[in-house]
Amino acid sequence: MTDHRKGLRDYQQAMIDAYYDAWMHRVLDPLYEAFQQWKRGDLPHDALTELIHEVHRENQKAYSFFTQSRNEIIACIKMDGDWFAPWLAANPPPPGVEL
Secondary structure (H helix, E strand, O other), X not given: OOHHHXXXXXXXXXXXXXXXXXXXXXXXXXXXXXXHHHHHOOOOHHHHHHHHHHHHHHHHHHHHHHOOOHHHHHHHHHHOHHHHHHHHHHOOOOOOOOO
């Protein structure tokens, strides 16, 4: 693999990894907070159980999304302007790498 191709692949992988991390935080952070509320007695069992089911459904979506082809994942990430534009601004491609 040429240095350019390796640089592109590494950059794309960093983008995919960051997107996955953001996705998981979006899904799991509210669940974490709900567990804290439940433990304090501020959230009933049934509400926590419903949220667990919602998170499970979101994890199924994540699985489907992140098992697509690499090119499809990257194309979808680039279309998510709310996430992609700030990430790209903070992580410009290395010299010679174009998305």
